[in-house]
Amino acid sequence: MRRHLGEQLWAFAVWALVVFFVVNLLAMIATVLVNSFGTHWFNTWFPPAYTTQWYTMAWDEFGLPSILLVTVEAVAAVVVLSGLIGVPAAYALARRDFPGKRVVLLLFLLPLIVPPITYGIPLATVLYQAHLAGAIWGVILANLVPTVPFVVLIMIPFVEQIDPRIEAAAHVFGAGVGRLFFQVLVPLLTPGILAALILVLVRTIAMFELTFFTAGPDSQTLVVALYYAVFAAGVRPAQSIDAMAVIYMVSTLVWLLIALRFVNPTQIVTRARQ
Amino acid sequence: MSIALRGTNTTISVRRRLKERGLDGVTLLVLPGVIFVLALFVYPFLYGLFLSFKPLKGGTLANYVTFFSQPFLYDTIWTTLVIAVPVTILNVVLSIPVALRVRRMKWQRLLTTILVIPITLGTVLIADGLLTYLGPAGWLNRILLGLGLTNSPVRLIHNYWGVMLSLVISGFPFTFLLTLSYVTGIDPSLENAGAMLGARARTRFARILLPLLLPGLTITLALSFVQAFSVFPSAILLGEPSGSTRVISIAAYTAAFEQFDYSMASAIAMIMAAVQILIVVALLAMRGVFFRGPVSTGKG
């Protein structure tokens, strides 16, 4: 449609807003990146010289190897477990209509809508009472609370997409439950499962509050360690903190890039829509 | 299986009746997930509620009384609202024109991808980034000084504004994607019909688009508000956790992990949940007033 001057000005203003947002966002990320490589940076646009010493420093001082190991262990456990619990549940919800189904769906929806802070503190309290918090299992269990429902709600449409008559055909031709599952369902569901699990991975790496409340000194994930580093910013040089931040950024963005090959960016966010 | 003939019939028919109601072996697959959510979400919540009524000292309601009688505590509600409400309104209001403009562009996917980055990075990283970027020697202030827009560096960190900006950066993408999904659900031929009947862009927006968007927008408002109200690491790292940005989540955290008063912490968490529920319910009630039917005209 032809646009009048007023409408063209408005379009320009909206675009300017978007560009402003994106530019600031990218500049902010760039700041962290540049700072982590600069020798020192006080009053100039760019650091006068560059070095990788902060990375070595961060590696040693923050105990990054063990933190990374903990992160990998915790995230891997969360991914695997949420898949094992969530996918069968999604299958059942997609294929069966039982009394109380709506309640169950609500039950899976709540942990995604209620923000982690609100349920995190009571959850941490319970986990401490059960002597699980303060160690990696507390972290894993806490992080499973939002991810199991996430997997369930993402997988239900994938299961519904598979024509139930395929399963009927498999039964007619003699497949038992095991064969049906491994030779028919899993291959068909693999793209969906992959998408869901990668998203779980991305979200868990970045999940702060739940880990923060349940981790002990030896069971911090990278994001929590980063928080503590920034919190105690006076003690450590800012550049080494930013070096750690860059390592964290890479760890999330690399998985985001991989995730984007399988899913639409919208799904990372709008996990559940009424 | 029972051996007696009559017994066999009863057992079969029970199984079949259950199956017809949707309960069989497959349905049981739901059980581990359900138990998990009950055990680690519902139960802690109820436990926390219960615990909040068993304070370290005083009667049943002592925690709540303490909360509402100490300004240091009850002011946190107001402080959090002062941050969360403007951020939410700003995010939602800004998302509408951007979503309307972007929905027909081929740049949509690129923009959505870029906007997902802050969500992926998370609030801690954004806080760290902003500490440098918005700092007195950071690029933003340099540009402002260079352009002559201010005479001295603008104070944007360790105060309200830093927290606000970080919530906009981390919250706008989420709000935008939700709004976009509602906007794209509206049948484009409705706007065409409006145009054919003489309505300019502003009229089309006010009389056709907005009424149809309002139900979805209230949900977006509710979800965005809940997210903003839960602000935590930004308020500490980028704000003044003992002053102007002492939000309610900090109060809860302090009670739990610095004073080890889990009962009080649970009470504060309950209050936090209650405020969120109150506002969400109010928003959803407003939604009931709006047209909630299908926004694309079907054939009859």
Place this chain on the structure above:
Amino acid sequence: MPSAPHDFRELRLEAISREFGQRHALRGVTLSVARGEFVALLGPSGCGKSTALNCIAGLLQLSGGAIWLDNTRIDELGPEERGFGMVFQNYALFPHMTVRRNVGFGLTTQRRSKAEITRRVDEALGVVRLEQHTDKLPGQLSGGQQQRVAIARAIVVEPPLMLMDEPLSNLDAKLRLEMRAEIRRIHAMLGCSTIYVTHDQEEALSLADRILVLIEGQMRQLGTPAELYSQPATPDVAEFMGYRNLLESTATPADCGVMVSVAGARLRGTPQGTKAAEGRVVVAIRPEDLVPVPDGPIAATVEIAEYHGRDFYAVLRGDDGATLYCRSPVRLSAGESLRLDARPDRVLVFTP
């Protein structure tokens, strides 16, 4: 309702074209619509007819050419300024407004007085015979009723031109016939110039004063329904208009007309167009015009025979293996061998 709309004499499309990237959706379409005329844009899916309508409406910009309303060039104007009425394929009724507010929308945008709006809306609803449903929401109406509301909404603004985009395609067969009669009645009553897009040749034949056939974005034929029915201009128009027997053949000139071979037999045919037909040609015969006669020149065997109540529809195989289609009141059954003939003026011969 006064049926003297805007004072215009003709709408002129001058070689309009529209491209989408590399794809030419419309190319060089030229048409004049006189006041009060009912013109149908007919063609298969993807032929550009909806594109043309959207360009006339202003919902799409032209890539080339111009559109004139008498002496005013309108293709630079937005749809809000052209003042045409439009009925959409999916009705596009505003779901959150009652019937009354839907129909009155165009008048509200013109800022008419409430009294005038009420009066004119009531009149329009009377024309489409929907007076009882003024306070319902579109979701509460049936498909046919929604269609009437859409029509009322378009006619109430008394536009100089009505644009209809396949308005009946979402209705079931019976409703479609009813609504077709309604559209004819309303057009007769109001005399509003109309451009009507459809892929259904029956609809076009029954409603239009003139039909423009578009195939792959280009004009193929512009004529009255009778002309299109009995004298299609090209093989693809013929195919679209129901000439199911389309055969490649060779022609040799004869005393009156031309001789072509059809399914191994020689038939007399009528050349279409100005060129004399010779050599390779395409022959088009309607199934109704291929008649079973005891001593006809074409020999064929019935493969499939369908009973259609008043007649039979058969798929036949000729002696040379060609597939033929025939519609006849004579009883036909599968496996039967028979002979066919066709009148020379009903055997159309096209030179490619």
